[in-house]
Amino acid sequence: MRLLENPIQKYAWGSRTAIASLLGASAPSSEPEAELWMGAHEKAPSLVLPEREPLSRLIAREPEPMLGAQTIARFGARLPFLFKVLAAETPLSLQAHPTLEQARAGFAAEEARAVALESPTRNYKDPYHKPELLCALTPFSALCGFRKIEDTLELFRTLNVGHVSFLVEILEGLPTEAGLSQLFSTLLGLSPERRAELARETLDRCTLLAAIEGPFQHEFSWAVTIGVLYPGDIGIVTALLLNLVKLTPGEAIYLPAGNLHAYLQGVGVEIMANSDNVLRGGLTPKHVDNRELLRILNFSAGPVNVLRGEMQGSARVYQTTASEFELQSFQLLPGEGPTVSDRRGPEILLCQQGQITVSTALERHELAQGQALFIAAREPSYSLTGRGSLFRASVGRS
Numbered sequence: 288m289r290l291l292e293n294p295i296q297k298y299a300w301g302s303r304t305a306i307a308s309l310l311g312a313s314a315p316s317s318e319p320e321a322e323l324w325m326g327a328h329e330k331a332p333s334l335v336l337p338e339r340e341p342l343s344r345l346i347a348r349e350p351e352p353m354l355g356a357q358t359i360a361r362f363g364a365r366l367p368f369l370f371k372v373l374a375a376e377t378p379l380s381l382q383a384h385p386t387l388e389q390a391r392a393g394f395a396a397e398e399a400r401a402v403a404l405e406s407p408t409r410n411y412k413d414p415y416h417k418p419e420l421l422c423a424l425t426p427f428s429a430l431c432g433f434r435k436i437e438d439t440l441e442l443f444r445t446l447n448v449g450h451v452s453f454l455v456e457i458l459e460g461l462p463t464e465a466g467l468s469q470l471f472s473t474l475l476g477l478s479p480e481r482r483a484e485l486a487r488e489t490l491d492r493c494t495l496l497a498a499i500e501g502p503f504q505h506e507f508s509w510a511v512t513i514g515v516l517y518p519g520d521i522g523i524v525t526a527l528l529l530n531l532v533k534l535t536p537g538e539a540i541y542l543p544a545g546n547l548h549a550y551l552q553g554v555g556v557e558i559m560a561n562s563d564n565v566l567r568g569g570l571t572p573k574h575v576d577n578r579e580l581l582r583i584l585n586f587s588a589g590p591v592n593v594l595r596g597e598m599q600g601s602a603r604v605y606q607t608t609a610s611e612f613e614l615q616s617f618q619l620l621p622g623e624g625p626t627v628s629d630r631r632g633p634e635i636l637l638c639q640q641g642q643i644t645v646s647t648a649l650e651r652h653e654l655a656q657g658q659a660l661f662i663a664a665r666e667p668s669y670s671l672t673g674r675g676s677l678f679r680a681s682v683g684r685s
Contacts, residue, residue, distance in 0.1 A: 288645060288652055288666065291635070291659045292339060294331040296322040305374035305425075305554045309639075310657040323372040325635050325659050325680070327365065328561055335661065342366070342661060355664030358632035358682055361610070368612035370635050370659075370680040371557040373421065378513055379550045380571035381430070381522050384417040385583045386544040390564050393579070408574050412563040418609045419559035420541045420594075422616070422678075423534035424639065427553030428509070430529040432546050433588040436462045439528055442503050448492050450485045451524065464586040471528070471584070474521060475568075475577040483519035490514035490523060506531050509551060513570060522569025530591045537616070539594040541607045545585030556637065558680050560611040601625035602679070615679040619643060619671060628668035632682035636660045641675015 295306060301321025307314040309323070324331050327343040335345050343366075346353045350364040358367065385393060393411040402409050421427070433439070436458055443455050457470045477485065493510040496503070506527060514523040529547060532540060534555075542548055547568060566580045567573055596603035602615040602625070617625070619641070636645060638654035645652045645660055647669045652660055654677070662669065671677065 288650055289661045290336040291325060291333040291661055292336055293323050293325045293333045293659055295320050300375055300377045300379055302374035302376045306372060321374060325370040328369050330563060352665045353633060353663045355632045366633060367561055367682060368680060369559050369561045373557045374554045375550045375552050377516060378570060381525055381549045381568035382565050383547045383584055384544055385564055387416040389583050390414055390416050410566060410576055410579050415560060415562035416544055417560050417562040417564050418543050419557060420539055420605055420607055420614055421555045421557045422539035422614060423536050423553060423555045425536060425554045427534040427555050428551040429532045430526055430549045431532050431540055431591045432530050433467055433528055433586060434530050436588050442527060445503055446492055448488050450488050467586040467588060472581055482521040486519050486521055486523050517570050520569050525569055532591050539605050540591060545583055547584055556678050558612045558614045610683040610685045613681050613683045617671060617677045619673055619675055621674050624670060624672040626668055626670045632664045634662045634679060634681045637678045639676040639678060643671060643673040643675050643677050646670045
């Protein structure tokens with residue numbers, strides 16, 4: 288078991304207080320802090336204490352003791368998941384992630400074209416997919432997947448913007464996934480001048496409707512926030528096609544490949560397959576490849592499945608179809624705590640609140656709020672005691 292020192296990613300949409308408060312640092316921070324990364328991603332690996340050796344280097348040097356033979360057989364000699372604390376003060380970009388097959392093909396194609404990995408126009412940074420799960424630590428708002436088509440038609444009729452009447456006509460004529468795909472493709476294919484005009488008119492109308500109580504008031508309010516932050520960006524219209532999800536602490540959403548989404552505001556823990564592949568669809572100054580985005584998007588429409596976790600012994604388990612990861616949470620009270628023996632490979636534990644002791648037959652670590660611990664695959668079991676909240680990131684079951 289090794290304590291970790293974890294890198295902070297500083298993006299403009301981050302919070303000046305959430306991650307600093309978690310780590311017991313002075314707040315507000317000098318810059319927005321968006322993500323705390325826990326793992327072995329090449330871009331920003333955790334450091335193993337006390338030596339401050341990158342976790343990725345330790346794994347490369349001792350792959351089988353760290354990962355276990357089963358994990359290596361399934362995923363290769365790399366940590367298959369990346370664990371994060373995410374703190375969004377303002378909305379992130381609209382984005383989706385490819386399937387494993389799409390990522391492999393896209394990465395190979397860009398390698399063949401000799402597109403530099405650091406190029407701003409590069410879509411695929413690695414040959415891996417990136418399914419992800421976000422569990423809210425605070426009230427959390429997100430856009431996630433396409434809304435039921437009949438509800439979207441009702442929203443756009445309520446919006447009643449002349450320049451979006453063609454959207455209603457497309458969906459009325461073809462109220463299916465194919466219609467959504469056609470609508471989205473048409474929207475992205477508009478000229479820059481038409482997109483800016485449509486965005487401005489949509490913002491004006493949403494500003495009016497956000498002040499009126501109605502079935503889509505919250506959607507219109509978020510559209511106003513987006514439109515003010517990204518003036519002229521057609522993403523304000525795209526956002527109105529998606530489900531607005533509001534999570535309470537402990538609730539989670541799973542985002543498989545092809546799911547168009549954007550985190551809007553809140554703090555959560557996020558676990559994902561260890562990849563950096565993102566196809567953006569707007570609300571960002573970064574590269575947007577409309578053609579590639581359309582190729583990977585899943586246009587299934589319907590409500591979002593909010594996960595509340597299933598109690599299995601002392602752990603609340605958030606089950607998904609992802610084989611690379613599983614997230615569990617523990618709420619510990621003073622006294623004898625649980626013994627964790629269902630080890631499937633490497634793990635990272637994060638103490639969210641309180642103080643928790645992690646013990647094996649040979650060693651013990653005291654985790655304070657914000658501290659994280661890497662546990663190698665070779666440890667057969669460990670016990671948890673103390674008072675507080677803890678998240679366990681591990682390899683998936685399937």
